[in-house]
Amino acid sequence: AQKVTQAQTEISVVEKEDVTLDCVYETRDTTYYLFWYKQPPSGELVFLIRRNSFDEQNEISGRYSWNFQKSTSSFNFTITASQVVDSAVYFCALSEARMGGSARQLTFGSGTQLTVLP
Amino acid sequence: GAVVSQHPSRVICKSGTSVKIECRSLDFQATTMFWYRQFPKQSLMLMATSNEGSKATYEQGVEKDKFLINHASLTLSTLTVTSAHPEDSSFYICSARPPSNNEQFFGPGTRLTVL
Numbered sequence: 001a002q003k004v005t006q007a008q009t010e011i012s013v014v015e016k017e018d019v020t021l022d023c024v025y026e027t028r029d030t031t032y033y034l035f036w037y038k039q040p041p042s043g044e045l046v047f048l049i050r051r052n053s054f055d056e057q058n059e060i061s062g063r064y065s066w067n068f069q070k071s072t073s074s075f076n077f078t079i080t081a082s083q084v085v086d087s088a089v090y091f092c093a094l095s096e097a098r099m100g101g102s103a104r105q106l107t108f109g110s111g112t113q114l115t116v117l118p
Numbered sequence: 119g120a121v122v123s124q125h126p127s128r129v130i131c132k133s134g135t136s137v138k139i140e141c142r143s144l145d146f147q148a149t150t151m152f153w154y155r156q157f158p159k160q161s162l163m164l165m166a167t168s169n170e171g172s173k174a175t176y177e178q179g180v181e182k183d184k185f186l187i188n189h190a191s192l193t194l195s196t197l198t199v200t201s202a203h204p205e206d207s208s209f210y211i212c213s214a215r216p217p218s219n220n221e222q223f224f225g226p227g228t229r230l231t232v233l
Contacts, residue, residue: 037224042226043209043211043226043227043229044224044226044227045162045211045224045227047223047224050221091161091162095222105152105164105167106152106162106164106213106222107164108161108162108163109161110160110161111160111161113159
């Protein structure tokens, strides 16, 4: 069975601070995908990143960076120089990969509510 | 880019009525669509997987006779909440996956309130 744990329920930071959101996962699959989504108050899920289990390279996209550590089954997300607009719920998710590489349904973590104060 | 729409975005209904939610992939064909439910301040929980032309696969604990899913075409899946009760009030989100793609594209969600 798959499981995604986001131990941080709520985080508050002051604008311009860096913040890291933790994600730990469990899966028996050797091939899987990891995701991060942002959910602002409007409710719509915003896709941030997808990472294949074979690709352990860290990734940076603007103020966002992701640290994938297969040895510890973690896929942490860091926002540098946070802004008020970053306030949202962030979900980490896991999907096994079926034959042919396509993903199956997502297992979501419980989410982390990030509040960035001005 | 791939766009998924949901209709309605918000619905309020009386207890005992049925509500239909539509999920459409606007610019791609989706052989598989997923329906999720999210209660306030909670995570998204998969309800069912909808495959075009076949019966949906429901997750454990989800009543298939209460949550009717129809995936009649490659661009449309519908979720009907039958005999809705206040405890069915939730945010329902669909996602769609193109045939040869490992991406899932999410709809904007439907907020259901049952009075």
